Amino acid sequence: MWFYLALLAVTLAVFWVRKRYSYWKDRGVAYVKPMFPAGNLKGFGNKEHISTVMERCYKQLKGTGPFGGIFFFTNPVAIALDLDFIKTVLVKDFQYFHDRSVYYNEKDDPLSAHLFSMEGTKWRNLRAKLTSTFTSGKMKMMFPTITGVAEEFQKLMIQEVQRGDEIEMKEILARFTTDVIGSCAFGLECNSLHDPEAEFRRMGKKVFEPNTARLIKVILAQQFRSIARALHFAAVDKNVSRFFMGAVKDTVEYREKNKVERNDFMNLLIKLKNAEAIEEGSANNLGALTLEEVAAQSFVFFLAGFETSSTAMSYCLYELALNSELQDKARADVMETLKKHGSMTYEAIQEMNYIGQCINESLRKYPPASNITRSVTKDYKVPDTKITLEQGSTLVIPVYGLHHDPEYYPNPERYDPDRFTPTQVAMRNPYCFIPFGEGPRICIGMRFGLMQARVGLAYLLRDFRFTLSSKTPVPLKISPGSAVLTSEGGLWLHVQKL
Ligand code: HEM
Ligand SMILES: *[C@@H]1O[C@H](CO)[C@@H](O)[C@H](O)[C@H]1NC(C)=O
Numbered sequence: 434m435w436f437y438l439a440l441l442a443v444t445l446a447v448f449w450v451r452k453r454y455s456y457w458k459d460r461g462v463a464y465v466k467p468m469f470p471a472g473n474l475k476g477f478g479n480k481e482h483i484s485t486v487m488e489r490c491y492k493q494l495k496g497t498g499p500f501g502g503i504f505f506f507t508n509p510v511a512i513a514l515d516l517d518f519i520k521t522v523l524v525k526d527f528q529y530f531h532d533r534s535v536y537y538n539e540k541d542d543p544l545s546a547h548l549f550s551m552e553g554t555k556w557r558n559l560r561a562k563l564t565s566t567f568t569s570g571k572m573k574m575m576f577p578t579i580t581g582v583a584e585e586f587q588k589l590m591i592q593e594v595q596r597g598d599e600i601e602m603k604e605i606l607a608r609f610t611t612d613v614i615g616s617c618a619f620g621l622e623c624n625s626l627h628d629p630e631a632e633f634r635r636m637g638k639k640v641f642e643p644n645t646a647r648l649i650k651v652i653l654a655q656q657f658r659s660i661a662r663a664l665h666f667a668a669v670d671k672n673v674s675r676f677f678m679g680a681v682k683d684t685v686e687y688r689e690k691n692k693v694e695r696n697d698f699m700n701l702l703i704k705l706k707n708a709e710a711i712e713e714g715s716a717n718n719l720g721a722l723t724l725e726e727v728a729a730q731s732f733v734f735f736l737a738g739f740e741t742s743s744t745a746m747s748y749c750l751y752e753l754a755l756n757s758e759l760q761d762k763a764r765a766d767v768m769e770t771l772k773k774h775g776s777m778t779y780e781a782i783q784e785m786n787y788i789g790q791c792i793n794e795s796l797r798k799y800p801p802a803s804n805i806t807r808s809v810t811k812d813y814k815v816p817d818t819k820i821t822l823e824q825g826s827t828l829v830i831p832v833y834g835l836h837h838d839p840e841y842y843p844n845p846e847r848y849d850p851d852r853f854t855p856t857q858v859a860m861r862n863p864y865c866f867i868p869f870g871e872g873p874r875i876c877i878g879m880r881f882g883l884m885q886a887r888v889g890l891a892y893l894l895r896d897f898r899f900t901l902s903s904k905t906p907v908p909l910k911i912s913p914g915s916a917v918l919t920s921e922g923g924l925w926l927h928v929q930k931l
C-alpha cells in the first residue's frame with residue numbers, strides 16, 4: 434500500500450517537474466534547457482559565479498527576441514535580451530515591474546525589510562522621502578567627512594608600506610568605505626581603518642563572506658517566498674541582526690535625548706520615525722516608521738554602500754596596476770586638477786574626468802551587482818509579441834553579459850577608459866551600461882558611491898604607485914559563492930610610496 438502511494442507521489446512529482454520545465458516551450462519562447470533540480474543554475478556557487486551562468490544564457494539566447502526563458506530551480510524566469518526591451522522594463526512600463534523578487538521577512542527578520550526589498554506603495558513613499566538625502570547639495574555637505582576618512586586612510590597606507598610593500602588592497606579599501614558609510618549613515622566613528630577587528634568591519638565582512646550554502650538558501654527562499662516565510666526563514670544572520678539593531682537603537686536614543694542634529698542619513702530617518710515632515714510644506718503621508726524600519730534602512734545603506742564601492746575601486750586599481758601607462762595618465766589627471774584647485778575640494782574631485790572614466794570602465798568590466806531583477810506585478814503583454822509575462826514571475830537583466838557583449842564593446846575583455854569619453858558615450862545606446870540599474874528604482878546611492886570611489890582613488894594615486902605582485906593572479910578569479918562580483922583571495926598589489 435505505502436509502496437504504491439510512494440510510487441504515485443514520485444510519478445506525480447515527475448509530471449509536475451516536466452510540466453514546469455516545458456513552460457517556455459509551451460509559450461513559444463526560446464529557452465535554455467534546464468536540469469533538475471537547479472534548472473539553469475547548475476554549477477553556480479561552487480564552480481561558477483552567477484554572472485558567468487547568466488552570461489552563458491544571455492549569449493545562447495541573444496537574437497531570439499526581446500527576452501528568452503531560463504529556470505531558477507523549477508521556476509521559469511525571463512531573461513531580457515535586447516536593449517529596447519530593457520528600457521521598456523526599467524523605465525517605460527515601470528508600473529508593471531516596480532518590485533524586485535527579493536526575499537524579506539518583516540516579522541522574523543525585521544532588518545530584511547528595507548528599501549531594496551520593499552514593495553509597492555510602501556516602497557514608493559519611502560523612496561520619495563529618502564531621495565532628498567542623496568541630492569548633490571547633501572553630497573557636498575558630507576564631502577568633508579569623506580575626505581576626513583581619506584586622510585586617515587592615507588596615513589594607514591604609509592604605515593602599511595613601511596611594513597612591507599605587498600598589500601592586500603581589497604580589505605583595506607573595504608575598511609575605508611566602511612568608515613565612510615559608517616560616519617555618513619550613522620554619524621559613528623567605526624574606526625575600522627585603525628582597528629581591523631572593529632565591530633562594524635567584522636559584521637560587514639560576515640554578511641559578504643562567500644557562503645554558498647547560505648546563498649542557495651536565499652535564492653531558494655526567493656523562489657518560494659511564502660514557504661520560506663511560513664518556516665520563519667531569516668535572511669540576515671542573527672548575530673549581525675542583533676548588532677545592528679543595538680547600534681541603531683543606541684544612536685537614536687542618544688540623539689533624541691541630547692537633541693543632536695546632523696547632516697546625515699540617520700537624521701532624516703529619525704524625522705521619519707517621529708512622523709515629522711522632511712522638507713517644509715511636504716505632508717508626511719507615510720505614517721511613522723518604527724525603530725525596526727529605521728534600522729532596516731540604515732542597514733541597507735551600510736550594506737549597499739561599502740562592498741560595492743570598495744570592490745569597484747579594487748578592480749580599478751588592479752587594471753591600473755596592469756597598465757602602467759593608464760595609471761600615469763590617471764595620476765596626471767589628479768595632479769593637474771590638484772594644482773589648479775590647490776587641494777582636494779569637492780569641485781576638484783568633480784573635475785577629475787579621467788578618474789571618472791577609469792571608474793566607469795571598471796564598473797563595465799566588473800559590475801559589482803552582476804544582474805538586476807524585477808518581478809512582474811501584473812500580467813504584462815510584451816509589445817509586438819503574443820506573449821504575456823505572468824503576474825508573480827521574475828525577470829532578470831544580465832548586466833554582466835551586456836557589459837561584455839562585443840556588439841556594444843569591441844574586444845570586451847580589454848580595459849580601456851577611453852570607452853567613456855563623452856563622444857564614445859554619446860555614440861552608444863545608454864542601456865548597455867547599467868551598473869546602477871536605471872529608471873525610478875535605480876541605485877539611490879549612485880552619486881555617493883561614485884564620489885567615494887573618486888576620493889579614495891585620487892588620494893591613492895597622488896601618493897602611491899601600484900604594480901602587480903607575485904600573488905596577483907592574471908586574469909583575476911571571481912569568487913563563485915559571493916553575492917557581489919568579487920575576486921577570490923582578495924587583491925594583492927605591490928605598492929610604492931611616491
Ligand atoms: C559602486 C557602487 C554601487 C553600485 C555598483 C550599486 C549598484 C546598485 C544596483 C545595480 C541597484 C539596483 C538598481 C535597479 O534595480 O535598477 C542598487 C540599488 C540600491 N543601492 Fe546601490 N550601488 C552602489 C552604491 C550604493 C551606495 C553607496 C548606497 C547607499 C548609500 C546604495 C544604496 C542602494 C539602495 C538603497 C538601493 C535600492 C534602491 C531602491 O530599491 O529604491 N548603493 N544599487
Ligand atoms: C553568534 O555569536 C556567538 C558568540 O559571539 C557565537 O558563539 C555563535 O556561534 C554566533 N552564531 C552565529 C550563527 O554565527
Ligand SMILES: *[C@@H]1O[C@H](CO)[C@@H](O)[C@H](O)[C@H]1NC(C)=O
Nearest residue numbers: 786789790793853858866869
Ligand atoms: C559614469 O557613469 C555614471 C552612471 O552611468 C554617469 O552618471 C557618469 O556621468 C559617468 N561618468 C563618466 C566620466 O563617464
Ligand SMILES: CC(=O)N[C@H]1CO[C@H](CO)[C@@H](O)[C@@H]1O
Nearest residue numbers: 483801802803804806916917
Ligand atoms: C539569481 C539572482 O538574482 N542572482 C543575484 C543577482 O544579484 C543579486 C545582487 O548582486 C544577488 O543577490 C542575486 O543572488
